[in-house]
Amino acid sequence: MGLQINIDNGGTLTDICILNDGLVNKTKVLTTPYDLSKCFFEGLQKASGVIYGEPNVARLLEEVDLIRYSTTQGTNAICERKGPRLGLIIHGATKDIMVSLAEHDPELYAALVGNRVAILADDLMQRDDRDNLIVKAINELTAAGANRLVVSFGGKDFIESEAAFKKVALRKYPRHLLGAVPILYGSDLSADTHLARRTWTALINSFLHPAMENFLYNAENRLRSYRTKNPLQIFRNDGDSSRVAKSIAIKTYSSGPRGGMEGMKTFAKLYGFSDVVAIDIGGTTTDIGQFLNDTVAEKRRGNVEGITVSFPLCEIISAGVGGSSIFRAHEGRIVIGPESVGAVPGPACFGRGGKEATITDASLLSGILDPTSYFGGDLALDAERAAAAVEQNIAKPLGLDLEDALQQMQYAYEEKVAVELHRTTSISDQTILLAFGGAGPLNACGVAEKAGIDTVAVPKMAAVFSAYGIGECDISQHYAATVHGIDESRLKETIAALKTKAARDMYAEGFAEGRYELRARLVATVDGREISHFLTDAAVPAPFKKAEHVEVELKAVKVLRSEKDKQASFKKGNKASLHSNRTLLTKRKGRIEVPVYNLNEMKTGDYGVGPAIIEEDFFTCRVLDGWSFVISDAGDILLNKRG
Template sequence: MNYRLGVDAGGTFTDFVLADDQGRIHLFKATSTPEDGTRAMADGLAQISEKLRLSVAEILGRTTLCVNGTTVGLNALLQHRGVKTGLICTAGHEDSLEIRLGHKEEGYRYDDTYPPAQILVERHLRMPVRERVLSNGTVHTPLDEQDVRAACACFRREGVQAVAVSLLWSVANDRHERRAAEIVREMLPAVYVSVGTEVFPQMREYTRTSTAVLNAYLGPVLGAYVARIDRFFQDSGLRVPVRYFQSNGGMASRAVMVARAVNAINSGPASAPMAGRHVARPLGIEHFITVDMGGTSFDVTLTHQGRTPVTKDNDFLRYRIGTPMIQVESLGAGGGSIGWIDGMGLLNVGPQSAGATPGPACYGRGGTLPTVTDANVVLGYLNPESLLGGRLAIDAAAARQAIATHLAGPLGIPVEKAAYGIFRIVNNNMVNGMRRVSVERGYDPRDFALIGAGGATALHITALAREIGIRTVLVPQLASGLCAFGQILSDVKYDYMAAAPMRLDAHADTAQLEQRFAALERQGVAVLQQEGIPPERIALRRSIDMRYVGQVHECSVDIGTLAVGPATIGTIKTAFHALHKQLFTYDEPDSLIEVVNIGTTVLGQSAAQPPQLQQAPSGGQASRAISTRRRMIFGADSAAIETPVYDAARLGAGDSVAGPAVIEEPTTTIVLQPGWQARLDASGCYVISAQGDAQAHATDAASRSAHARTSCGTRG
């Protein structure tokens, strides 16, 4: 028996998904230990060992793939706990990080009260060096190496732990930048070095500098984490290298992850679309929005026609990142988000979070502030005694006390009304995030299904769907560990980029573009082969950043494996016109087009996916699965309704549950608001519909389930 292990280390819980050769999928959760992630991992492995009745060494010895998604980079950036960083830049460009292209982020551009971002390199550590490369690659002013050496001497005195090197027009000629980096490595051998043309070798000086600085700021933090995790798994019996999940939606080796630390910033939620495709496929769904509500954050991704957008030049947590990232909308709306009263006497929720320590008041770990989880306990949605199969005790009285003391008392309202207020406000915040990935990007959310991921999502998901107008909701049994599951379904994925400015006129040297693509691909294929991936499992995908001459911003056109040459350039232009019209509602077929950058994604495709089993059929009436009843609140009038609670272990494929109701899975709780109905599909996924739609879709859904051959997980 061989295993695949996905580990998703979140801010509050660390999720473990173990899949074996026979299709059994096991889900475990441990409380995250941000101060030392290996403690949470040891806890999770101990749970796996107890369940399988095998030692940890035996399990890891049979593990052929171990993937770790981490929030270490994200948390270091959120809390500004990266290392002391220096910057070497072209003289006269020391302030590009503060100039930031002359404007604030979208949404705040004209807000004169919005404060500036905290700059990650102090002004006196941004060291100018005399040099100048022109836009055509010719050297106007040779590099003054003494300036570089003086900068290194300053960095040594100041105790700098990482240095970013980003020089003007290095994408046209990187000789000065690489020589400067050589000097830094020679004089400061213990310092982490981040080179702009290695991290983001494309046009845009500010974006390249910002990305290089972020990479330097986080590199030593991620390096220490990766070394600790590698050592832990090796000492525990793992025989294969640990893979790490990147924000571009693919896996990476330890060496690549440390060198490209910036790619770890959004590591966790980037795997959700892969798992979402797996969940939606047996149901014939290609358009879906994945929502992941954990203990700290709420993450949203949109997939249209089976494809999830990957973007560059993102402003993430107020910092510009040029490297490709899965398009994720993140906000501070998790189960640990704290309810508070502002200066105007209005109730707010988040973005502050109780996190894993001390956590919500109901966890009994010292937390006293009211959170979303506490509100769900007061509303009756969560088991008032324990969660996670009894491993997490719940103190319902502490939840009521926290809300009474900090919210209900000061507002002069009942505890139940304050709890429902928390529920409604956090839902509104989450719906706004869903609108940003759909409505604000030209998609009608009513055309999409909603897929729930994360431990807390299913408590809110029918309320969210009702608010935004979505009629079909999917909650897999593995919902609370869906990102960890997505990791073991993913491929190794590396992005190689280059600046390639060229007007596509009659004199365009398309052969040069093809040569540049071929060079990138040789580089990527060589790296994958060094990692032991055979040629038959290596795939390539090309893209070209293009724009009309005179435009400021470009569009990234995916050309697949199309060769660039006179015979194909017309097809590429047509694809650009079509994309431009889709994004901006117009195109200009008679206008001249220019290429700005090119990129190749190199994929090391995973071996055959684990065999998958279907959900066992129903053993009878779903009502037999009712384990208890609780009084629950579903409206602002605070009226409590006696509501059935279903034990998910007693449900089988085909069983239907009508709301209001609660279905308790081992690691998640599904709340069906009045007017919604859930059916457990043969693929191991709850298909939830507004009750008016449920009957109409019953025949079609049964037909799809009969032919389904994939699974989103069976209970292990």
């Protein structure tokens, strides 16, 4: 691959990683949540400046081989409950589904659906007045405030029932009419026979779809205007990518963090680490994952906010705490998030109108951040605005002076991340904390101490690590069909139908038949236990013939990944050369002068001890008292708690 641009869109900052014939560069732009295509093209413009010495988007889009895009927008939307109001249509035989859905997550169900539910009669599709009843249900839900509808029926014939409903809805509400309400059918997404799981999948997908659709198609249309020769590729939570028209919104959930997990896997193998816990801290969330037993965990039925859905997803937990999370005083204590100031207006110190207190403001006032070099020097920080925000929101309500307020903000922030680590991962004496994201390295030592971890690794590419992690991924499409009472004949018929879909979709991806791999398997529940079998021929193993229903899965994949056997190590060499000094607020000694090291100036084996600060253009790492650091032969940082 020649020139590749990887873009990871976060709630506050958008990261760009540039891979060009073996060379890796990076840059960042502020996210523009009101129009994500704006920061997307600002990122391309900045990337072209890095490559050519001056901005030239037209040349970049003419020469680029591949543009890959991942996002945390879905994660942020779910965390902050920002999205459309949904209406749910079910039929009487499955009316208990409302209770089941709410039991999974009462708060999320109330935010997405609430009381906007229509229950249709069991025999609706056989009744003479069915058209009127369908129109009545749709009108009642839209009048109640629903701006998108989800139809999810139960029973063995749910696919046929939803298809019949769709014909009536399209006839009564043609898509070309202004005001026609978008309707998503659960069976369009999945053939999963588990009703609650399939319904939640449809609800979450419908909730995430509008924002993703608006951005992605706007971005793709603008790319076409430049006559870009290669389509935009969307990186998904399953670790692969596909073009915009062939991507499902729910699979973009945590796709940005999944890129970080792919990077963690590569990093762990590079250094021979066997147990790594990752914190990917951006502006809005901290995304947590673990590399254990030589892999990153993935579930066939993934989780979104703890809710099981029909698709496989990587096990990534997103906690509502990040560099732009809002700090508040509540009942005598500090509360953090899940609300975020985002990129607009941003933390108070950004000087864009923000008045809430954030950890970024506290870090500036504590002396960790340099107001002149932050964000590569492109964003000067305003200490007076930061101090006003902390005073107003934290210090005064809690009766603290400014210095104590900063210390308590720091402690509360590190404690919350550490608690989430223990809640979602398995930490042992061998666990290494991998800290990345724009805000990940900042408090990594403090988080590690509170989590009982003695070793922290910070990648050289920490600031854009998720964008870096999606650098090598395959292009794939996934298909599934449910077969009741399977035998060899029905298996052949089902596989043939799925292969036809795969041929069509992979051709649209740019690959004709024979230029991609096909992988098929059977999955069923037998005697209360899920079993699976990868197919090499059309034979159906005996246990599957006993199952009430069998899912036939087919994956079409164009393999682009290349296995690398590179190894790197951390070996102590010379004492690191001082770049400058900075006055830093410390827990025990108050404000003292500490050394500052520039990562770009350090060499293999350079080492030092805390208290100190290590920084580069887009991230800052605080080395606490009692910690030491050393630079690897790949330019990464390893921090150890001494003693």
